[in-house]
Amino acid sequence: MHNKKYRIGIIGATGFTGSELARLLCQHPEITIKHITSETHKGKLFSDLHPQFLGILDQQLESADVIENSEVDVLFLALPHGISMDFVKKWEHKNCKIIDLSGDFRLSSPEVYKSWYQKDHVFTKGFENAVYGQPELFSDQIKNSTLVANPGCYPTASILSLAPLFQSGLIVEDSVIIDAKSGLTGAGVKASDTTHFSNVNENFKAYGLGVHRHTVEIEEQFSILGKQNIQVQFTPHLLPVDRGILVTAYAKTNQKLDQESITKIYQDFYKEKPFVRLRKMAPGIKDVRGSHYCDIFPFWDERTQRVIVVSAIDNLLKGAASQAVHNMNLMLGFEEKTGLQQIPLRP
Ligand SMILES: NC(=O)C1=CN([C@@H]2O[C@H](COP(=O)(O)OP(=O)(O)OC[C@H]3O[C@@H](n4cnc5c(N)ncnc54)[C@H](OP(=O)(O)O)[C@@H]3O)[C@@H](O)[C@H]2O)C=CC1
Ligand SMILES: CC(=O)N[C@@H](CCC(=O)OP(=O)(O)O)C(=O)O
Known part of the structure; x- marks a missing residue:
């Protein structure tokens, strides 16, 4: 697993979409999960919080601050809206692609954002290059982007x-x-x-x-x-x-x-x-x-x-985590279906 080429960080890995991202990325053949973060549970093992990962992802949760000087190729932000934008701002000058699962960069302007989210945006520059990450509509733009706003x-x-x-x-x-x-x-x-x-x-x-x-x-x-x-x-x-x-x-x-x-x-x-x-x-x-x-x-x-x-x-997958992986596949030039062919679970 550790000789995989692309290094991934998941910020907010203890939440619902963060843990779904971890589940999908564990089985993705082209990447390795380098960092998974939590502020509330830093120091614990991911599998202590999510026992379904026992023996599969027994990785330690780190504080997001600790990994700021580390190098990753793709950073997933699985954070609440209003918080993600701080991280995008902080990681602006790093040579890494960011996929933000929140609503912070999905809209057309900071003004529209403020009127629907009742919050001033702290990184208005991000609107200039954020691409709306709906792969069925914008795959060409996603392929060339460094900041993807994953749709709601x-x-x-x-x-x-x-x-x-x-x-x-x-x-x-x-x-x-x-x-x-x-x-x-x-x-x-x-x-x-x-x-x-x-x-x-x-x-x-x-x-x-x-x-x-x-x-x-x-x-x-x-x-x-x-x-x-x-x-x-x-x-x-x-x-x-x-x-x-x-x-x-x-x-x-x-x-x-x-x-x-x-x-x-x-x-x-x-x-x-x-x-x-x-x-x-x-x-x-x-x-x-x-x-x-x-x-x-x-x-x-x-x-x-x-x-x-x-x-x-599935709101956690096509509505969030698997859509984010689909966007990563496009951004890194992988075949778009890589790691995403799970058969729906019934009954
Ligand atoms: N749930 C869904 O179906 C969908 C969610 N989304 C969006 O994806 C994002 C994540 O959603 P979801 O996984 O449901 O959210 P959760 O509330 O389940 O998880 C969010 C995680 O963010 C971390 N966090 C919270 N505040 C901070 C902070 N100040 N600094 C660092 N980390 C923080 C928490 O981890 P800890 O306390 O361990 O640090 C928490 O586990 C949200 O923006 C959401 O709107 C988008 C589409 C669908
Ligand atoms: C059932 C439920 O509460 N759903 C959430 C939307 C899901 C979501 O997280 O959407 P964003 O990524 O845009 O925040 C809500 O209505 O606020």
């Missing part, structure tokens, strides 16, 4: 659900409604009232109505694809399951379509995208659980003359 989980499922229709110019601009549901790991490893067992178990509720920060992330990407300013109605919901996101997206089109034509548009758009699978019926979250796949079913409703697209991802 809801945005990944939402953007992939309607991208082919926006790109084809077929969507009526103010008609999009995105109804999204996420498993609990989307809320991070720290327990809260929202994630308390009795508040979640056998419950199901909407949150963030009209104000969720992923709304603007989705709108900005649709605006790029559709070449006009797009607004969407986006409502997230909390599902009482560990992992998974299901998006149901509704839109009006400016031309009459039918099932055959809509299927063809999606087949053409995703024909060389190995991790988007087009389905013949609506997918469920278990169909993609534990994998890097995004399953999509585009449906034309002849009666209402509306398109309904259902997409499913």
Whole structure:
């Protein structure tokens, strides 16, 4: 393992996405994990915190400060938004590629960031070279980038659900409604009232109505694809399951379509995208659980003359960690599927 070529650091390895990154990267043939960090648990072994790694990754957790003078080829930031930007700033002059899993560099400007995250950005220069890391849309830019802003989980499922229709110019601009549901790991490893067992178990509720920060992330990407300013109605919901996101997206089109034509548009758009699978019926979250796949079913409703697209991802993988590894593969010039061919875990 130690003669592998590329050295990796994971900052924030104790969180949900950080430990998923470690799981994927342990099995990646081209890299070696040089550093994994934690502030709260520094000094402990990773496998003491996460027993599933016993005998596989018994590496010591270090403080992020300690590794500042070390050399790595790729640094993954699996940190809360508002904190990642400090690290990007600190590592600016290092000769290493950064993949940030937070929302700190996903938006178009520090001003947009401030209005949706209610926080001043401390590293506005980062917006000049950050690339939005959606491999199905921006693989050429990702290949040449040094700072990738890994997309959010809801945005990944939402953007992939309607991208082919926006790109084809077929969507009526103010008609999009995105109804999204996420498993609990989307809320991070720290327990809260929202994630308390009795508040979640056998419950199901909407949150963030009209104000969720992923709304603007989705709108900005649709605006790029559709070449006009797009607004969407986006409502997230909390599902009482560990992992998974299901998006149901509704839109009006400016031309009459039918099932055959809509299927063809999606087949053409995703024909060389190995991790988007087009389905013949609506997918469920278990169909993609534990994998890097995004399953999509585009449906034309002849009666209402509306398109309904259902997409499913694993929020911790295609919505975060495996998407970050996909971006790393592109940035380092590996075959894009390397280390990412896990078969979904059912039942
Ligand atoms: N969960 C999900 O489904 C998704 C998450 N994301 C994004 O990915 C990022 C990580 O998410 P997730 O893994 O869920 O988050 P978690 O809350 O599970 O983990 C975050 C980790 O960051 C570390 N951390 C917190 N504060 C600091 C700090 N001040 N300095 C250094 N380290 C710190 C903590 O480790 P320690 O206390 O050990 O130092 C913690 O384990 C977030 O920005 C999130 O929004 C994106 C898409 C999906
Ligand atoms: C279920 C749940 O709480 N999900 C999180 C989003 C997941 C996430 O971490 O997204 P970012 O990377 O953009 O922060 C939320 O709604 O805030």
